[in-house]
Amino acid sequence: MALLSDVVYRAALLGPGPSQSRVAHLRACPLVPTPLLVPCQTGCTLTAHCASRARGRVISAAVASPPAERSGQEVQTIASYKKLQNGSDVRGVAIDGVEGEPLTLTANSAYFIGAALAKMLAERLDKPTKDLKISVGRDPRLSGSLLSSSIAAGAMSEGASVADFGLATTPAMFMSCILPGHDYDGAIIITASHLPYNRNGFKFFTKEGGFDTKDITYVLESAAHMHTQADAPLVLGADDLKYTDSAWVLAKALQVDGSRKSDVDFMPVYSQHLRNIIKEGINHPDHPDTPLKGFHILLDAGNGGGGFLATSVLEPLGASIEGSQFLEPDGWFPNHPPNPEDRAAMNACVRAVKAAKADLGIVVDTDVDRSAVVGSNGAPINSNRYIALMATITLRKYPGSTIVTDSVTSNGLATFIKGLGGKHYRYRRGYKNVISKGVDLNKEGVQTELMMETSGHGAMKENHFLDDGTYSASQIIIEMVKRRLEGQGDVTVDLLKDLQEPIESREFRLRIKDKDYGSVGKVVLDRFREWVKSGREEDDWTLESENYEGWRVVVDEGNGKQGWLLLRASLHDPLLVLNAESEINSGTCDMVGSVLDFFEEEILTNYDIDVETLYEGSSRGTLKFS
Numbered sequence: 287m288a289l290l291s292d293v294v295y296r297a298a299l300l301g302p303g304p305s306q307s308r309v310a311h312l313r314a315c316p317l318v319p320t321p322l323l324v325p326c327q328t329g330c331t332l333t334a335h336c337a338s339r340a341r342g343r344v345i346s347a348a349v350a351s352p353p354a355e356r357s358g359q360e361v362q363t364i365a366s367y368k369k370l371q372n373g374s375d376v377r378g379v380a381i382d383g384v385e386g387e388p389l390t391l392t393a394n395s396a397y398f399i400g401a402a403l404a405k406m407l408a409e410r411l412d413k414p415t416k417d418l419k420i421s422v423g424r425d426p427r428l429s430g431s432l433l434s435s436s437i438a439a440g441a442m443s444e445g446a447s448v449a450d451f452g453l454a455t456t457p458a459m460f461m462s463c464i465l466p467g468h469d470y471d472g473a474i475i476i477t478a479s480h481l482p483y484n485r486n487g488f489k490f491f492t493k494e495g496g497f498d499t500k501d502i503t504y505v506l507e508s509a510a511h512m513h514t515q516a517d518a519p520l521v522l523g524a525d526d527l528k529y530t531d532s533a534w535v536l537a538k539a540l541q542v543d544g545s546r547k548s549d550v551d552f553m554p555v556y557s558q559h560l561r562n563i564i565k566e567g568i569n570h571p572d573h574p575d576t577p578l579k580g581f582h583i584l585l586d587a588g589n590g591g592g593g594f595l596a597t598s599v600l601e602p603l604g605a606s607i608e609g610s611q612f613l614e615p616d617g618w619f620p621n622h623p624p625n626p627e628d629r630a631a632m633n634a635c636v637r638a639v640k641a642a643k644a645d646l647g648i649v650v651d652t653d654v655d656r657s658a659v660v661g662s663n664g665a666p667i668n669s670n671r672y673i674a675l676m677a678t679i680t681l682r683k684y685p686g687s688t689i690v691t692d693s694v695t696s697n698g699l700a701t702f703i704k705g706l707g708g709k710h711y712r713y714r715r716g717y718k719n720v721i722s723k724g725v726d727l728n729k730e731g732v733q734t735e736l737m738m739e740t741s742g743h744g745a746m747k748e749n750h751f752l753d754d755g756t757y758s759a760s761q762i763i764i765e766m767v768k769r770r771l772e773g774q775g776d777v778t779v780d781l782l783k784d785l786q787e788p789i790e791s792r793e794f795r796l797r798i799k800d801k802d803y804g805s806v807g808k809v810v811l812d813r814f815r816e817w818v819k820s821g822r823e824e825d826d827w828t829l830e831s832e833n834y835e836g837w838r839v840v841v842d843e844g845n846g847k848q849g850w851l852l853l854r855a856s857l858h859d860p861l862l863v864l865n866a867e868s869e870i871n872s873g874t875c876d877m878v879g880s881v882l883d884f885f886e887e888e889i890l891t892n893y894d895i896d897v898e899t900l901y902e903g904s905s906r907g908t909l910k911f912s
């Protein structure tokens with residue numbers, strides 16, 4: 287029944303009319319709690335209304351795909367699933383209504399992805415699907431409940447049992463495969479991280495860790511195949527079918543044996559696990575159960591799923607959490623994006639720390655696999671600074687360890703890690719790339735304890751190589767308390783004092799407008815390498831000896847100063863990304879000006895790339911022609 291009411295309730299979100307007004311309608315219903323997290327209560331007139339409307343759509347779903355049209359539609363269906371892949375995640379548009387962003391991740395696709403996942407887990411674990419236990423959790427996005435019910439129905443249709451955790455976090459879902467007594471065969475988190483309210487997606491875990499890119503390709507291809515073999519509406523997200531789409535899932539959900547679904551309150555278990563990590567890490571001589579007594583730590587959860595960290599972890603451990611903000615989950619994210627890379631998010635926490643005179647501020651993203659902190663002096667510590675702080679803590683525990691980072695980390699960070707006796711491995715962008723490199727290095731016998739990206743994704747070997755914003759923040763908290771017990775100075779101020787920061791740091795994202803953006807990006811990067819080698823290498827630019835993506839150039843800025851720039855292709859979007867850092871004032875303007883010369887001389891006559899921002903970045907004024 288819970289499953290049915292969930293799907294019916296969420297069907298209303300996909301009903302006719304602009305999504306904003308439908309959601310407003312739901313919000314106005316006195317029986318629907320705000321934010322929209324809990325299914326309608328039995329007897330809610332809105333549910334009845336949705337149910338009758340949904341029944342009508344089940345009938346139209348049956349006639350939605352005349353056999354003669356199937357083959358063309360099949361091709362389109364397979365292509366639609368492929369487009370849902372975003373590296374090692376599934377991502378798409380899950381709520382319609384935003385101009386230019388049609389629905390791509392529907393109840394139907396979630397259903398088949400759930401079915402494909404169950405099938406894949408059964409094959410991998412060599413277990414019959416009826417013995418599989420899969421956990422499902424979600425961040426507070428408005429579409430989360432519908433997708434959760436649909437993906438669960440899909441997994442159950444193959445025979446798996448599903449535990450619905452409701453609101454959860456990415457690291458918590460992974461831990462549900464690990465913690466004794468829970469050991470789920472697979473876990474699903476429904477999240478689109480910090481992206482706007484209309485997006486959503488999935489990440490999958492087993493006890494071996496998160497799925498990688500090829501696992502996701504496999505699941506999506508298998509889901510597409512299952513979809514084309516079924517009697518479901520075929521074209522995902524097409525305007526005329528999107529209502530029948532959720533109704534089809536409703537009809538399927540009605541056929542699934544509901545006894546295979548249970549509601550499990552897992553977050554208290556996970557919170558206790560986190561409390562234990564902090565307690566054991568501090569091992570307080572006087573009050574081991576409340577080691578945070580006397581500390582003021584505030585959290586800015588940005589209305590994502592991380593609020594529990596303040597109320598169920600920090601406060602019970604004795605901390606004052608006064609001044610914490612945006613702890614209430616709200617899929618509209620009304621205050622700022624829950625994203626430690628976002629300036630507004632960091633500034634909001636800086637203001638809160640200063641106003642409350644807190645010892646530490648913590649910022650987490652929506653699904654809490656990323657974090658950043660704010661020091662007691664109000665300094666925002668994200669990106670390179672956060673990696674430096676985590677590197678210090680890691681290298682004390684594991685002297686000489688290698689630390690893998692993404693490609694846009696600063697020269698200052700590399701020097702800092704070396705100064706601490708560590709080895710810096712600057713790899714590629716993409717948290718999964720960074721973590722996988724760490725896993726591989728360990729396999730090759732290179733001790734690698736920390737893998738961290740400037741985006742705030744950080745994974746430690748001692749924590750199952752899991753990218754976990756709560757674990758990183760916990761390490762900073764443990765260090766803060768231990769230092770006070772040992773009579774040492776402030777954790778963020780003292781530990782970062784030797785980190786050299788660039789004077790300027792800028793990023794430019796250049797849209798490739800040509801259709802075949804992958805090949806165009808490759809041509810641009812090849813030519814850029816040639817251009818640097820033939821024209822600039824004897825002068826002041828040198829290609830970095832190790833380049834794992836795009837081309838990173840070391841720039842001699844005179845008087846012993848050194849800047850760098852990196853031109854690479856975006857991991858997911860039709861973009862080229864240029865990062866530049868300089869140790870002198872206006873240094874990035876000069877670098878960007880030179881890159882602009884390259885585009886004008888070598889590229890723009892043949893390819894359509896939007897370099898407008900480079901004109902601004904190089905202080906050359908705006909582009910006069912298009």
Ligand SMILES: O=P(O)(O)OC[C@H]1O[C@H](O)[C@H](O)[C@@H](O)[C@@H]1O
Nearest residue numbers: 715716717741855856857858859
């Ligand atoms: O290549 P970009 O467009 O800069 O995106 C790269 C980023 O994409 C996502 O946000 C991933 O979660 C990050 O791990 C990755 O670094």
